[in-house]
Amino acid sequence: MNKARIAAAPSPAGSAVRLAFAIAAILLALLALPQAGHAQGIVRGAQEGSYEGNRIAGPVGGAVGGVVGAGVGGAVGAVEGVLGIPHRHYRHRCHGYYDGYHRFHCYR
Structure with missing residues (x-):
């Protein structure tokens, strides 16, 4: 039993579509x-990092804090960027406290 194979002729339009x-x-x-x-x-x-290091340990702390801060900031920024995680800050515009039900109350 012979099986006939039919080969499709390559069309020039197919490569343009690809x-x-x-x-x-x-x-x-x-x-x-x-x-x-x-x-x-x-x-x-x-x-x-350099600001906090300089504030806490002087010029040497500023240099070390800058290097460590750049490494950690780059790693966190890369992970958030790759995964698409939004960087949100949850801050209140007043000073206050959380009660037992985890609700925030302002002093003023």
């Missing part, structure tokens, strides 16, 4: 990358 899909996929991937303006973890970590 190229168009590849270009569209690359452009969408580039748009999905985090923007450079969102990558502030290293700079801010170094600033806050």
Whole structure:
């Protein structure tokens, strides 16, 4: 029993469609990358680390705090950027306390 194999002739339009899909996929991937303006973890970590280190241990603490802050800030910023975790601050505009039911009350 002979099986006849029919090979489809390669069409020139097929390769153009593949190229168009590849270009569209690359452009969408580039748009999905985090923007450079969102990558502030290293700079801010170094600033806050050097400030706190200088405040606590003087100039040597400022240098060490800047290096450690840059490393930790970069790591946290990279993880949040890759996973898409929003960085939110939950601060109240007044001084106060939490009661037994975990509700915040302002002094003033």
